[in-house]
Amino acid sequence: MSDLQSVIESMRSVQQRLDTSSKRIFGLAKEKAESERRYKIALRQEILKLKSEGHPATLILELAKGKEDIAELRFQRDIARETYKAGLDSMNNLRTEASLLQSILRWQNEMGG
Template structure:
């Protein structure tokens, strides 16, 4: 790899890193919204089951089963947020490695 290729790779990674904060913000917002929707639906379902006279020991399990789709969406949003965070860390590590290679090549 010559210096021109290394500089081009560094610019490429830096450009990709520029979009990371925006993506993290979007993913965090989607995760928070999914969490809110799930908790609201779970609370409403528990109150509904309580008013229908279900035994208190079963309400939590039944309610969670009834709102399982929202929990799935919440878990998926959480995974996407964590994935975006890890992707950001990987890009930062790649950039650091390229910068180290650049410094070594420049010394030679």
């Protein structure tokens, strides 16, 4: 297989991986938003509960965040956020790889194959 064919095949592979990655990013974005929504709803409910129980206003947020199920939702939110960021980084790496392959292809074409 020639170098040109190898570069073209690599470009096709990168394009397929980019397509897959963009679909996966959409799912990760949705999960990120869902986990944020779940956390904020639960936190709000706990804050209102603590407020109705007469806890000092200065402690309510910390008490709510420290509750085990709220902390777990926050943890899941943070994981979803970081997974989404990692997915974006991965997709950007693929774009860089595609750009490099395009440069190699251009250089090979300029050099006569």
